[in-house]
Amino acid sequence: MKWESTHPARQSTVGNAVGLTMAGPFDLRGYTLLRDPRHNKGLAFSEAERDAHYLRGLLPPALASQELQEKKIMHNLRQYTVPLHRYIAMMDLQERNERLFYKLLIDNVEELLPVVYTPTVGEACQKYGSIYRRPQGLYISLKDKGKVLEVLKNWPERSIQVIVVTDGERILGLGDLGCQGMGIPVGKLSLYTALGGVRPSACLPITIDVGTNNETLLNDEFYIGLRQKRATGQEYHELLEEFMTAVKQNYGEKVLTQFEDFANHNAFDLLAKYSKSHLVFNDDIQGTASVVLAGLLAALKVVGGTLADHTYLFLGAGEAGTGIADLIALEMSKHTDAPIDDCRKKIWLVDSKGLIVESRKESLQHFKQPWAHAHEPLKTLLEAVESVKPTVLIGTSGVGRTFTKEVVEAMASFNEKPVIFALSNPTSHSECTAEQAYTWSQGRAVFASGSPFDPVEHEGKVHVPGQSNNAYIFPGFGLGVVISGAIRVHDDMLLAASEALAEQVTDEHFAKGLIFPPFTNIRTISARIAAKVAAKAYELGLASRLPRPDDLVKYAQSCMYTPTYRNYR
Numbered sequence: 411m412k413w414e415s416t417h418p419a420r421q422s423t424v425g426n427a428v429g430l431t432m433a434g435p436f437d438l439r440g441y442t443l444l445r446d447p448r449h450n451k452g453l454a455f456s457e458a459e460r461d462a463h464y465l466r467g468l469l470p471p472a473l474a475s476q477e478l479q480e481k482k483i484m485h486n487l488r489q490y491t492v493p494l495h496r497y498i499a500m501m502d503l504q505e506r507n508e509r510l511f512y513k514l515l516i517d518n519v520e521e522l523l524p525v526v527y528t529p530t531v532g533e534a535c536q537k538y539g540s541i542y543r544r545p546q547g548l549y550i551s552l553k554d555k556g557k558v559l560e561v562l563k564n565w566p567e568r569s570i571q572v573i574v575v576t577d578g579e580r581i582l583g584l585g586d587l588g589c590q591g592m593g594i595p596v597g598k599l600s601l602y603t604a605l606g607g608v609r610p611s612a613c614l615p616i617t618i619d620v621g622t623n624n625e626t627l628l629n630d631e632f633y634i635g636l637r638q639k640r641a642t643g644q645e646y647h648e649l650l651e652e653f654m655t656a657v658k659q660n661y662g663e664k665v666l667t668q669f670e671d672f673a674n675h676n677a678f679d680l681l682a683k684y685s686k687s688h689l690v691f692n693d694d695i696q697g698t699a700s701v702v703l704a705g706l707l708a709a710l711k712v713v714g715g716t717l718a719d720h721t722y723l724f725l726g727a728g729e730a731g732t733g734i735a736d737l738i739a740l741e742m743s744k745h746t747d748a749p750i751d752d753c754r755k756k757i758w759l760v761d762s763k764g765l766i767v768e769s770r771k772e773s774l775q776h777f778k779q780p781w782a783h784a785h786e787p788l789k790t791l792l793e794a795v796e797s798v799k800p801t802v803l804i805g806t807s808g809v810g811r812t813f814t815k816e817v818v819e820a821m822a823s824f825n826e827k828p829v830i831f832a833l834s835n836p837t838s839h840s841e842c843t844a845e846q847a848y849t850w851s852q853g854r855a856v857f858a859s860g861s862p863f864d865p866v867e868h869e870g871k872v873h874v875p876g877q878s879n880n881a882y883i884f885p886g887f888g889l890g891v892v893i894s895g896a897i898r899v900h901d902d903m904l905l906a907a908s909e910a911l912a913e914q915v916t917d918e919h920f921a922k923g924l925i926f927p928p929f930t931n932i933r934t935i936s937a938r939i940a941a942k943v944a945a946k947a948y949e950l951g952l953a954s955r956l957p958r959p960d961d962l963v964k965y966a967q968s969c970m971y972t973p974t975y976r977n978y979r
């Protein structure tokens with residue numbers, strides 16, 4: 411089978427950065443062609459293609475366009491009332507017909523994001539062993555110690571641009587799901603392709619299985635991972651070191667490794683350790699920080715003031731909480747020239763033991779220490795809200811329903827427009843619902859959540875909650891890194907991404923109460939984020955793809971994978 415030479419991907423040299431160039435000629439035909447998800451088109455094979463590729467008789471006589479196929483699948487998906495069934499149907503489609511899967515996802519992004527991503531992907535991970543059909547992604551376990559490079563070489567694709575890797579210890583707010591965390595790298599990379607245009611063959615989902623401490627899974631006969639407690643300390647770090655070394659050896663300097671859903675203690679250490687030698691990005695620390703900063707920059711247009719005029723209180727002092735706090739302080743410091751330590755004083759964090767204050771400093775984990783300010787100890791969030799009087803309240807605790815009526819009412823009592831972000835995922839772990847935030851604040855809250863909520867009508871006015879999810883950032887961010895050939899991630903690239911996203915929010919969005927643009931235009935948004943991130947990488951001397959293209963937005967767009975069917979000669 412040969413590609414039609416008119417197809418841009420075949421001629422493209424600009425596309426090389428995201429690898430639009432075809433793999434060489436190959437000879438899939440007949441039954442094998444229909445069973446190959448990357449090339450299968452189902453009933454969309456034309457009469458000529460059916461003749462040329464030995465498909466006669468293997469398909470019913472009817473022809474269907476890609477649009478008609480989309481219509482049919484959306485119709486079928488909408489028949490399912492159980493969200494997990496929709497997830498399974500989408501995974502089956504990805505396994506059967508990759509281009510149709512991505513086309514469907516792009517064309518119905520608002521409807522399908524909650525299916526392939528949060529919240530449904532969370533339930534899918536919990537039940538991954540039971541719904542498991544065909545393996546997706548690459549599994550690296552303690553059994554592979556000493557052989558990780560060989561395992562990487564078993565993956566069928568050579569030129570990988572983005573890896574998303576988890577060890578399954580903190581899947582969303584659901585905790586340790588061990589090997590079943592694989593749903594997360596798979597889901598994140600589907601968004602890299604659909605939302606950010608990185609071609610599917612350049613994406614590699616990886617789960618590192620070092621055991622699990624989840625008793626339910628250890629006792630579940632369908633569990634797919636190692637049946638042992640988590641390895642820690644030296645044993646853990648040796649496997650990760652072998653992995654990171656093998657990644658560089660096999661794929662070179664310019665593969666982006668995204669750490670996802672590691673537990674706090676490992677997440678910070680791995681990021682600190684490997685950001686010096688590898689192109690790494692932690693989505694939960696840096697991606698979440700970048701999207702929340704974007705939401706805050708946009709929210710300032712509604713509530714007034716500058717970042718430095720506000721007071722911030724976080725519930726949750728893990729990866730997301732401290733990551734966001736750090737980025738806010740950095741942006742504040744850049745805009746005011748105030749030392750970062752002074753900027754940090756505007757930001758307060760509450761963890762499971764109460765407000766983080768100076769007297770607790772000795773016993774705090776290192777990532778919490780910068781936030782230990784002078785204040786009397788306080789045990790509860792409500793006390794902290796009443797004492798600190800924040801203008802912005804951000805939930806990153808992983809614990810649902812912790813923004814109680816009293817907490818939201820307190821926020822609404824001293825703020826005309828309290829900014830309330832309930833970021834924990836999935837929906838069941840959100841600190842409050844959109845409806846609660848609007849109702850308890852008499853419709854005055856500027857609200858966003860990590861997982862989606864439907865619009866809420868309060869006293870005749872419809873409020874559309876924003877989804878402050880790193881899915882706005884990582885696909886465009888990664889695209890920007892890839893197209894510039896960046897060799898390291900720098901915090902200024904995260905700030906560039908935040909500013910690029912915040913700029914996409916228009917007056918029309920603000921009028922509906924939105925502080926994030928709708929996902930419908932996400933590919934354009936991603937291209938603009940990519941352009942700003944790439945521009946920053948060039949400015950910082952971190953980009954290796956030279957010369958720098960003049961129009962980076964156009965360039966980013968030209969590099970994006972589009973899943974319309976190709977014609978086969």
Ligand SMILES: O=C([O-])CC(=O)C(=O)O
Nearest residue numbers: 528582583694835879880
């Ligand atoms: O996956 C999501 O929806 C956002 C995220 O990174 C997390 O909650 O860990």
Ligand SMILES: [Mg+2]
Nearest residue numbers: 670671693694
């Ligand atoms: Mg995550």
